[in-house]
Amino acid sequence: MIPAKEELIKEVTFKTSRSGGKGGQNVNKVSSKVELIFNLQQSSFFTDEEKTLLNERLANRLDIEGNxxxxxxxxxxxxxxxxxxxxxxxxxxxxxxxxxxxxxxxKIPKGVIEKRLNNKSITSSKKENRKKPGLD
Incomplete structure (x- = not known):
C-alpha cells in the first residue's frame, strides 16, 4: 500500500537547482527545478517482497546506491x-x-465455430459458381 504524501515527504530528499526554459531573467535567479531522491531499500513503508518487486520493475530508473x-x-x-x-x-x-x-x-463457443465454417462454405460455393463449366 502506498503511504500518504505527508509520510512520503519524511523519507525523501529534495534537491533544487536552476532550470532552463522559459522564464526570462527569472530563470537566472530562482532555483525552480526540483529533483526528488527516494531510497527504496531504506524505506519503512514496504515489505521485503514489495521492495524486491519494486527493484525489479524500476531497475532501469535506480542508480548504483538504489536511489x-x-x-x-x-x-x-x-x-x-x-x-x-x-x-x-x-x-x-x-x-x-x-x-x-x-x-x-x-474455449471458443461451438456456435462461433459453426458460423465460421458456414461462412467458409458459402464463400467457397460462390467462387465455385464463378468458374466456367467444364467439358466433363
Missing part, C-alpha cells in the same frame, strides 16, 4: 515542481506494485 530520482522543471514555481515530483513518485510506485491478473484462456 530513485524524479525530476520536475515544468513550472516556474519551485513549490509546484515539488508537488509534481511527489505526484510522479506516488503514480510510479502504484503502477509498479500492481500485479496483473493471470488470464484464463477460454
Amino acid at each position: 530513485l530520482h524524479i525530476v520536475s522543471q515544468e513550472d516556474r514555481s519551485q513549490l509546484l515542481n515539488k508537488q509534481r515530483t511527489i505526484l510522479k513518485l506516488t503514480n510510479l510506485l502504484t503502477k509498479s506494485l500492481q500485479v496483473q491478473k493471470k488470464r484464463k484462456p477460454t
Whole structure:
C-alpha cells in the first residue's frame, strides 16, 4: 500500500537547482527545478517482497546506491515542481506494485465455430459458381 504524501515527504530528499526554459531573467535567479531522491531499500513503508518487486520493475530508473530520482522543471514555481515530483513518485510506485491478473484462456463457443465454417462454405460455393463449366 502506498503511504500518504505527508509520510512520503519524511523519507525523501529534495534537491533544487536552476532550470532552463522559459522564464526570462527569472530563470537566472530562482532555483525552480526540483529533483526528488527516494531510497527504496531504506524505506519503512514496504515489505521485503514489495521492495524486491519494486527493484525489479524500476531497475532501469535506480542508480548504483538504489536511489530513485524524479525530476520536475515544468513550472516556474519551485513549490509546484515539488508537488509534481511527489505526484510522479506516488503514480510510479502504484503502477509498479500492481500485479496483473493471470488470464484464463477460454474455449471458443461451438456456435462461433459453426458460423465460421458456414461462412467458409458459402464463400467457397460462390467462387465455385464463378468458374466456367467444364467439358466433363
